[in-house]
Amino acid sequence: MSKAARTKQLIIEKAAPLFNTKGVAGTSMSDILTVTKLAKGSLYVHFENKENLVHEVVDYQLGRLSEVVRTTMGRQKTAKAQLFAYIDLHLDPMQPPLLGGCPLLNFGTEADDTNEVVRKKVNAVVEGAQQNFRRIIEAGIANDEFKPDWNASEFATKLFAMVEGGILMTRVAQNNQAMKLIAGVLKKEIEENAA
Template identity: 25%
Template sequence: MTTANSPNGRRLTARGAKTRARIVSSAADLMFIQGVSATTLDEVLAASGASKSQLYHHFNGKEELVRAVVELVGQRVMERERDALGNVSTIRGLRRWRDALVQNNAVRHGAYGCALGSLASEVSDHDDLAREALAQLFAEWQGLLADVLRRLQDTGRLPSDASIEQLATGLMAALQGGYVLAQTARDVAPMVTSIDMALAHIESLSPR
């Protein structure tokens, strides 16, 4: 029978790995909608169809489960962003990236914000391991934006003395701030405005 190592060092059978993945996926979905604090282990058990003994076989408690959720959500977000940004080399491409994020958020009227941002706001003050994992994920996301801006610079669309890291930080801040404003307003319009202002600034630096 196929086995694999779990993050806590336990050996998992294929069935065990599937059960663990189902628990983490169910917890991630619930925590995205309800928040980490409001999501109970009993709710996770009900949503995943797992037993209490199965949950505690894979996780020592809620804190460990939340860390697994951070890992899963990070994988989902970064896979999406790598696909979306990996070949972008124009302002138009960045606007298409913006459009896709806004349209996805509009489906929920901005209700739940950014999956990573929502986790960060709840766990960063309580769990250093989760905070560090989230910091690495945000750094990777910002790095993808910086790579796009370097490509713009390499093709002459940004001046050679433009500060790529500062621009990437500003664009990431505009994105995350836009998510928060959309979440509180239940309207994606503030998200559109904040990202567009950042993109307009970047475009204004282009040599005329």
């Protein structure tokens, strides 16, 4: 990796937690300069403007989250264990996998009305997660792990929406009661659909 590529990656990595914690609107280029300890000119050599940096940071953060989820679920041997692993990964939103919380929620809620590029990036990951859950459930049905009449698409949407909603509720309330309840409800439905 060239020096320029390393510097660009350093900027993205240092900026990512700031944007994820303070939001796009709340993070200034001065904040980025402070955490990277770079001169203004050096920053603008790599990123024409804040919007270009935001797009790269969003890709980076969504990629990191996807990798954590993939790795966590990939350690499991059964479809049921994979679904449980996803739920357990998010069981304590006060200690999230990425600093600042869920980038899907953070970037998605900020960008839904203000940044079409970021909205589309977040939506692609949301849709991809639901497709992945559906495939896992369908594989579990094919392997006689789950009942054949379980609606994989419906539960995939429910799983994603309830976990993300639980993350929001927990972080806003500053307690984990909602997520514990949600995790229990989801796991119960998975158990009820086991073959």
